[in-house]
Amino acid sequence: MEANIAELEAEFERKIANDEKIEPKDWMPEKYRKTHIRQISQHAHSEIVGMLPEGNWITRAPSLRRKVALLAKVQDEAGHGLYLYSACETLGISREELYDQLHSGEAKYSSIFNYPTVTWADMGAIGWLVDGAAIINQVPLTATSYGPYARAMVRVCKEESFHQRQGFEIMLTLCNGTPEQKAMAQDALNRWWWPSMMMLGPTDAESVHTEQSMKWKLKRKTNDELRQQFVDQTVPQADLLGLTIPDPDLKWNEDRKSYDYGDMDWEEFWQVVKGHGPCNKVRMDARRNAWDKGKWVRDAAMAYAEKQDKLETA
């Protein structure tokens, strides 16, 4: 039996090394399964909780054009959550267990969604920065080793680019507007910049999962590499808007052909992860409320389906 496990492990390692995909019914080490359940579910939960800060502004969008776009974006996030839950369930965990983990606080979701959306400009900043950072994080995942996750990510990435463009367009419109509107855009950038930077995860030195995840191709670039990519990509975009990134240490480094940037407030990051962010409680209450109050609907639909089944077989 032990020889058998060693053989299975060798075959698994060979597939990963050759960039072959692992599919649901293939043998995989327990740790691989658990790590994937953790990461994919965390990703799914982030999409679902991520609907809340933006949902806040659907009814108050400044025009019908903005409203339909925001509504479509939030619908996409629901869709992305569902693709990811469905990928996660192929690892042998049920949807109910996944929801329970979210609602009990056992599972995490991206900390960024624990910040409030206080002005309309936040819809612009989220699309531009938060979705921008998310795309950088997600593109390498389309090549990850677990088949269902990689396929879900291909769909997600195809749809994300509209999200970032609609956000940038909101920022651009505000920046070309009145001084007050431009100030609103700057204020949103000031508040979302650092949380977006930290969205790319702890520094490499602090990241406990990076090494194993790189080996399994669950991660293709380290957090710091992704963060650098985000900074280098975003600075020229801020210039185009005529906005200032709130980092006094930000400057072009000619030797590295990249921007240097200042230190992040990791104390704040961990406080938010641990549940002490400005909106952790509001977000979780909204989720639990939706789940609990929707129970009678789920039950009624099931009762109806069972009744129809009986009528057909009778």
Add this chain to the structure above:
Amino acid sequence: MKNWPLWEVFVRSKNGLEHRHCGSLHASDATMALENARDVYTRRMEGVSIWVVPSSAITASNPDNNGEFFEPAKDKAYRHPTFYELPEELKHM
């Protein structure tokens, strides 16, 4: 109360192409499964036809047995055109 069962979703992206598996979802019955599949998997006109199948109705081969299971085709190189040695002059065959 029982949880909503799982359905596998297959989408034909346009006529002339086969239905392809694109994921799964939960729904209480087939009608709801179809409507949810439309909303989840074809928000941008990605399909002209959808099949939904209860996941429990699918019987799958077991990859652990791939060796024996697919063995019958393994040593039959003569099923491939390249097995046959023909003269160079015979260009299109």
